[in-house]
Amino acid sequence: MRGYQPQAAEHMLLYLMRHGIAEDRSILGSDAERQLTQRGTLRTAMVAKGLEKLGVKIDRIISSPYVRARQTAEIVGRITRHEEEIMLDERLVPQGRFHDVSDLIVENDDVERLMLVGHEPSMSEIISGLCAGGNLMIEVKKASVTAIEITRLRPQAEGTLLWSLPPKVFEGISR
Numbered sequence: 001m002r003g004y005q006p007q008a009a010e011h012m013l014l015y016l017m018r019h020g021i022a023e024d025r026s027i028l029g030s031d032a033e034r035q036l037t038q039r040g041t042l043r044t045a046m047v048a049k050g051l052e053k054l055g056v057k058i059d060r061i062i063s064s065p066y067v068r069a070r071q072t073a074e075i076v077g078r079i080t081r082h083e084e085e086i087m088l089d090e091r092l093v094p095q096g097r098f099h100d101v102s103d104l105i106v107e108n109d110d111v112e113r114l115m116l117v118g119h120e121p122s123m124s125e126i127i128s129g130l131c132a133g134g135n136l137m138i139e140v141k142k143a144s145v146t147a148i149e150i151t152r153l154r155p156q157a158e159g160t161l162l163w164s165l166p167p168k169v170f171e172g173i174s175r
Helices: 038-053 067-079 098-107 122-132 167-174
Strands: 012-018 060-063 113-118 145-152 158-165
Touching: 012 067, 012 122, 038 067, 038 167, 060 067, 067 113, 098 113, 098 122, 113 122, 122 145, 122 158
Parallel strands: 012 113, 060 113
Antiparallel strands: 012 145, 145 158
């Protein structure tokens, strides 16, 4: 896992991250405005430190515009010393569709290592669509990271699941 690089220039390494623990829905009226809790912020920072220890490099980070996802992306960017501005894209909202995110991946084929930060249930759908033609049942925990080697970009992105790590695994890595 350490310092993994895609095997060929036409391949891309994609990291999918679900946002950290956020405020309860009943506290706010707008789902889009929910922020990370203190625990969510700390856990996200721990995961980002684990990514750094694993040697993960990210060329571009694109996040859902929802506050909790944006905060997650900002924490990861800061800890991994990502220098580019974090981009926001509506296709990464909770009800985002696989085909739209596939288009987003294709639109970013100028980078070798891309991170997308989003929500459930769309993260599960994206992983399933990329790696199993939509036939994989997977639950993505908050603040978890999944690495996929994109092996084909057109007509639709397709890839191989390399690893998927929940925050508990990052606890041991980031120590």
